[in-house]
Amino acid sequence: MSQTIQPIRRALISVSDKTGLLDLARALAAQGAEILSTGGSAKALRDAGVPVRDVSDYTGFPEILDGRVKTLVPMIHGGILGRRDLPSHQAQMREHGIGEIDLVAVNLYPFEKTVASGADSETCIENIDIGGPALIRAAAKNHAHVVVLTDPAQYEGLIDALGDGGTTLAMRTAYAGAAYARTAAYDAAIAAWFAQQAGEPLAERFALTGQRAEILRYGENPHQQAAFYRDGSQRPGVATAVQVQGKALSYNNINDTDAAFEAVAEFDAPAVVIVKHANPCGVAVGDSLSAAWDQALKCDPVSAFGGIVALNRPLDAETAEKISSIFTEVIVAPEADEAAQALLARKKNLRLLLTGGLPDPAAAGIVVRSVAGGFLAQTRDAGRIVPSELKVVTKRAPSAQEMQDLVFAFRVAKHVKSNAIVYARNGATVGVGAGQMSRVDSARIAAFKSGEAARAAGQDTPLTHGSVAASDAFFPFADGLEAIVAAGATAVIQPGGSIRDDEVIAAADAAGIAMVLTGMRHFRH
Template sequence: MSQPSLQPVRRALLSVSDKTGLIELGRALVAQGAELLSTGGSAKALRDAGLPVTEVSDHTGFPEILDGRVKTLVPHIHGGILGRRDLPAHVAQMEEHKIAPIDLVAVNLYPFEATVASGAGDEDCIENIDIGGPALIRAAAKNHPHVTILTDPAQYDSVIDALKAGGTTLEARRALAGAAYARTAAYDAAIATWFAQKRGDLLPERFTLAGQRREELRYGENPHQKAAFYTDGSTRPGVATARQIQGKALSYNNLNDTDAAFEAVAEFTDPAVVIVKHANPCGVATANSLSSAWDHALRCDPVSAFGGIVALNGTLDEETAKKIATIFTEVIVAPDATNAAKAVLAAKKNLRLLLTGELPDPTAGGVIVRSLAGGFLAQTRDNGRVEESSLKVVTKRAPTPAELRDLMFAFRVAKHVKSNAIVYAKDGATVGIGAGQMSRVDSARIAVSKSAEAARACGQSEPLTRGSVAASDAFFPFADGLETLVEAGATAVIQPGGSIRDDEVIAAADKAGIAMVFTGMRHFRH
């Protein structure tokens, strides 16, 4: 089959919701001698700009009906788009039925995604489901050997340049066709997701996922891996919605770690700071000010904090900014920052400052997706929260009010530490964190080792875990894990419970004279 390569445009259909660049495109087409067909608001905009335009209803001889729901779904339009110019039978049929070829189609769709994001009612959302637009796009993309399809104003300039040179190439039309199908796929995915959410089905039989590439990254986790950052249209505050105030582009690892840090700091209402390294918190604290919270978070593991990510749950002030600036920090993320704080950080050219405007809701729902060979896993977000009223005291001694506050804090931190997770805390700050070990005992011991290093750094002879409380993200399968916490100096423990050896673990706690509470909820994080 012979296929034309350089395709001039003799007739174009322009029907766009987003009219950015429409007039410039129309002028370029008219300058090349093309006839313009259009509908509704697009036709009016072109006409108001002084461009000759034929209404689709005049071209087809069939009026728009059903409040505009049917205007382009007619043979004179789709025949003109789908007819193959290289097949004599197609050409003959088009001539027989007086169907004029359409060489370029520019369509962008009703703003369904934006309508949903605005909180509009069901009727408005449904009315913004485009029918004719996707049909036009898919038809033009299918016949890309002969038709140029435009679905985004960002594509106009290159096509305008091509028209001036005589027409679009087959290679360009094929690329535009691929982009067109990606757009309709994402559009349909958004609609399918909305319907699933309306019926409360977050994990439907057919799971649709679509994203818009925000930027290509220099590389992925490692330099030999390619990577890109995609947004999914969600309005959840975080790295995708943040304004970058300063610093170089974020890397794959920066983005991943920043998301982890910001989600963790959003757990707390008092002024809080979270320092993350390799997606794990290495220091977390709450206090009466962000400056004080920073001091206590840093004390937990000052070595790991070097080159880390810092998240705050309030407006970054000058005093706190000065403290953070004393060590090498990759990223600071916060809802806002004072001008004085921005001025302090401006001297750190490589430090990225991200401002989100608000915090994510840790209790909100949503779905998290992870790829596997041959498929992917999807689960709802871990928005579980343990309240004091749901705790079950299982030892002879109940925790003191101070211990209880620290237990709640430590368990909330453990939710954001990779399993197996052990968190020691005292006075609203972490004093030891063990993460990602195959054995829970090893996590407990690593946390103590880190705590001892931190103690030496601040001139103390004993680990900071002395007199602390401890949290475990899941139950202790044996008493040895609990005994390790006791050896480290923990006076109270919070854990989910549920082991077949709970009685042994409780007995070990009673023998040591410590308090222990069960949450009934675990927080595995793999």
């Protein structure tokens, strides 16, 4: 192995991201290091007056094939991979006139950004870096002697090390690990793009990668470690949001905020979703956000305390005033006007997240969940029912208002943990039953909470009276339907498909309620 401190006598710099480039190069030059570079990097250094030598001049071999081949030569890779502690390596390097390269600074062609920009296939392919990953991997492999920089954020540490005479083995080892993580992520992004081009999002080999955005205080519980990663997809949400104010987000905050924002994006009219422990406890649409908030809060004002609030319109001051009147952990919206931000600034601990847009509920994507020894991957639940395609199976058809509420309730049920039962009336939830082992229990719990909410509002009649109900999956028995009837619902929407559908339909007819089948279920475990 090499000495602990490795001086930098020769450095190779080839970067697409020029952030911090001049500071790094000047520090190296000040230490007397020879700088080799290519293309735009060499030009930037030369224009700034930093001594630089073109790689093609150093190797005696020109850049060819429109720059596709410039560093893939023995003079470069031999200088990086040659071991200083092996006499045989040193002898071969002298024989072939190969000089040692002590530092490699490379960041890759911006393939991920190119794909995210919607560029055509040819442009994406041209932004697949070949020489860069080869240089990075070579330098990382020989980290006993060579330091590799793959992120401008590392430059400051390297510059500080130069003041101490060079890099330590600990630094080179840490940077080598980061280098392999970077090339792994890069290759994963390329593999995912090719899978998408081939129409096979769930390819035989599935590479999962992300860029750590933040180390969290802890996970779901204080004894668990956690971090937040961005996958580079740019889907509007927590990962794209700017946090305007408030404490740092916790693991549970992030999980719940994501659930709330994905749910609120389902609706075209101004909508508010209140989430507690990843389940909606109040959802409503209205002529304004303020009106939608009033109706969403009525569904379950107890659970709303300490909840997450998502909006699908820019937050205004009137709505901000109402939301901030109760304890709220997070508000997430596409934007917020100045008056709303000024008002919320009085609540120092309340987190306000502005995402810049809404996620597309119908967009493709992959959802991943870990299991012991592996993970499950599936396409995002982008299913959306079309009212004209719903099948009326009862003697009574739903009224126009009932049909509108049925569609609303089923969209909410998509975002409630299974088994899910959602009661709704006039574009607002009036009862939510989530996560029960029995569908009938979900129906009864939602009705019970509806009664509690009615009493809190000074009403004698449960909110479910005169409502409609949605079930995320079929009723295995008629008892679930009967519980909904007992709660006072007048119409039901459910996927159908049970071997006892006829019994359930007969129970609906006996109760005089309407029922429609979707043919689509929305399990959410």
